[in-house]
Amino acid sequence: MDFLMLLISTGLVSGAAYGLIAMGFALVYKSTGVVNFAQGEIVMLTAYIAFSIANGLHLSFVPLVLVTIPISMLIGLVLERIFIRPMLGEPVFAIVMATVGLAVILRSATIMIWGSEPFNFTAGMSTAVIKLGGIPFYPAQLYLMAALGMVVLAIWLFLRFSRYGIAMRAVAANETAALLTGVSVNQVHALAWMLSSGIAAVAGLLFAANFKLAPDIWFQGLKSFPAVILGGMDSVTGAALGGLIIGLIENLSQGYIGEGMREIAGFIVIILVLMIRPYGLFGSRDIERV
Amino acid sequence: MLALNNIQVLYDKSIEAVRDVSLEVPAGAIVALLGSNGAGKSTILKAISGVLGQEDGEITSGVIHLEGNAISGETPRAIIQHGLLQVPEGRALFATLTVEENLLMGGFTRTRAETAEELERVYTLFPRVHERRTQTAGYLSGGEQQMVAIGRALMGRPRLLMLDEPSLGLAPQIVDVIFEAILGLNHNTGLTVLLVEQNAQLALQVSSYGYIIENGRIVLDGKAEKLRANDDVQEFYLGFAGGARKSMRDVKHYKRRKRWLS
Numbered sequence: 001m002d003f004l005m006l007l008i009s010t011g012l013v014s015g016a017a018y019g020l021i022a023m024g025f026a027l028v029y030k031s032t033g034v035v036n037f038a039q040g041e042i043v044m045l046t047a048y049i050a051f052s053i054a055n056g057l058h059l060s061f062v063p064l065v066l067v068t069i070p071i072s073m074l075i076g077l078v079l080e081r082i083f084i085r086p087m088l089g090e091p092v093f094a095i096v097m098a099t100v101g102l103a104v105i106l107r108s109a110t111i112m113i114w115g116s117e118p119f120n121f122t123a124g125m126s127t128a129v130i131k132l133g134g135i136p137f138y139p140a141q142l143y144l145m146a147a148l149g150m151v152v153l154a155i156w157l158f159l160r161f162s163r164y165g166i167a168m169r170a171v172a173a174n175e176t177a178a179l180l181t182g183v184s185v186n187q188v189h190a191l192a193w194m195l196s197s198g199i200a201a202v203a204g205l206l207f208a209a210n211f212k213l214a215p216d217i218w219f220q221g222l223k224s225f226p227a228v229i230l231g232g233m234d235s236v237t238g239a240a241l242g243g244l245i246i247g248l249i250e251n252l253s254q255g256y257i258g259e260g261m262r263e264i265a266g267f268i269v270i271i272l273v274l275m276i277r278p279y280g281l282f283g284s285r286d287i288e289r290v
Numbered sequence: 291m292l293a294l295n296n297i298q299v300l301y302d303k304s305i306e307a308v309r310d311v312s313l314e315v316p317a318g319a320i321v322a323l324l325g326s327n328g329a330g331k332s333t334i335l336k337a338i339s340g341v342l343g344q345e346d347g348e349i350t351s352g353v354i355h356l357e358g359n360a361i362s363g364e365t366p367r368a369i370i371q372h373g374l375l376q377v378p379e380g381r382a383l384f385a386t387l388t389v390e391e392n393l394l395m396g397g398f399t400r401t402r403a404e405t406a407e408e409l410e411r412v413y414t415l416f417p418r419v420h421e422r423r424t425q426t427a428g429y430l431s432g433g434e435q436q437m438v439a440i441g442r443a444l445m446g447r448p449r450l451l452m453l454d455e456p457s458l459g460l461a462p463q464i465v466d467v468i469f470e471a472i473l474g475l476n477h478n479t480g481l482t483v484l485l486v487e488q489n490a491q492l493a494l495q496v497s498s499y500g501y502i503i504e505n506g507r508i509v510l511d512g513k514a515e516k517l518r519a520n521d522d523v524q525e526f527y528l529g530f531a532g533g534a535r536k537s538m539r540d541v542k543h544y545k546r547r548k549r550w551l552s
Contacts, residue, residue, distance in 0.1 A: 163394075163398070166387065166391050166395060167395065169384070169391075170387060170392075170395045172386070173383075173385055173387060174382055174385070176344045176378065177378060177382040177384060178384070179341050179366045180339060180341060180370075180375075180382075180443075181370070181395045181398050181399075181442065182367040182399035182446065183367075184367060
């Protein structure tokens with residue numbers, strides 16, 4: 001029983017990281033129609049930036065997050081302006097390839113700046129174990145799950161009620177019609193990149209605090225892919241839930257089926273989802289009416 | 291109020307969709323733009339709204355004036371803020387948003403107070419839309435969708451409303467409701483209307499002036515009653531053939547007469 005609870009709790013922790021990263025994917029895909037293959041690299045870059053800020057300013061966790069998020073959003077904005085905006089009007093596939101290129105650039109740049117040695121990064125959190133209902137947690141693990149909850153709530157409120165949130169969904173639904181209501185589609189695309197980079201920063205910071213700050217964090221981007229597919233490419237909150245489910249599946253299959261299952265379980269889920277329910281759990285089937 | 295001067299539109303820098311189109315919409319009037327499929331009607335509206343870029347189109351010559359100021363080349367947002375709004379062809383609602391969110395999007399360029407005020411007005415104009423306000427727009431019937439589409443455009447406080455085939459695919463009864471609403475707006479608030487239609491019968495009834503466009507060119511224009519009396523218009527757009535039924539072969543022959551050099 002203890003073994004099961006431990007698998008579930010750690011599964012939810014890594015699932016929360018997947019969920020956060022997947023939300024970034026979904027947000028950009030929803031409003032621009034592009035799968036941003038550099039999402040994992042943005043997670044990595046922002047984690048390193050948070051590391052440098054934490055070392056330079058000696059901030060505790062909450063201020064560190066509050067400083068890192070705006071900086072990351074700015075980075076998202078700049079990346080969109082430099083790499084994506086000039087591609088506007090090109091086929092989606094070309095833009096996706098541009099994000100693959102961007103991914104490689106960010107990966108190398110990060111290694112060039114910070115080196116390839118891993119760092120220990122506590123992000124201003126204590127490492128004392130806390131017991132919750134008999135299950136031991138590190139504070140970083142609890143923060144990670146709490147962060148997922150808060151980001152989901154914030155994004156849901158934003159998309160549901162704010163002017164620009166509704167505009168973002170409108171652009172996703174019909175770009176030309178959105179232009180005809182006076183929405184600047186460019187602005188909405190830039191906003192999507194900003195928000196997804198901000199979420200990436202939260203994910204990167206907490207992932208590094210939970211595990212290690214190493215140049216292979218970018219790989220978490222790919223590992224979060226099953227979460228986006230499961231949740232539905234265009235459902236931001238669905239991606240978060242998809243992340244938790246994938247985290248659980250990975251951990252349980254690792255624990256009960258065998259070593260190495262963690263790496264492939266998620267991708268087996270991708271194949272199953274695409275066969276059974278290609279639009280994911282919460283993604284929208286296109287509403288078509290003539 | 292609105293004047294197009296020798297507008298030429300190219301798609302993809304090579305395909306000419308509209309050539310030398312000039313037309314004028316006086317303030318307070320309802321002007322009809324008639325033509326068959328592919329004649330270039332929607333292209334003209336997209337050119338006015340500044341959204342040709344979405345389909346790789348471009349105004350390559352000519353100017354569009356609104357009250358004497360050139361507006362061609364401005365952003366769609368700026369054009370909307372001048373009071374030029376369009377109800378796009380086939381409704382083009384935000385299918386995944388609710389009806390009310392669709393309407394709120396229509397007021398995107400307006401202040402919160404203005405939006406609330408307009409929302410009330412749209413709900414009074416179309417009580418059916420009020421009933422459906424919490425539903426997902428994509429699941430409404432065609433007629434209701436058209437009402438939402440018009441409502442969405444009205445939310446932007448138009449002075450000139452451009453309607454792209456509002457009768458498309460709707461039952462005659464619904465078409466009546468929609469046209470009554472448009473006529474009402476024109477009478478009561480002095481809203482200027484540019485009406486693009488295939489249904490010439492209907493369009494020439496409600497409008498005061500009409501333009502007929504074929505293959506991207508204006509081939510005929512005049513007062514609505516004059517157009518209604520015109521033999522060619524009667525034959526090709528209104529479906530009269532001077533009493534006796536005509537053989538389709540003759541009609542085809544006449545229409546096929548292409549002029550390659552002109």
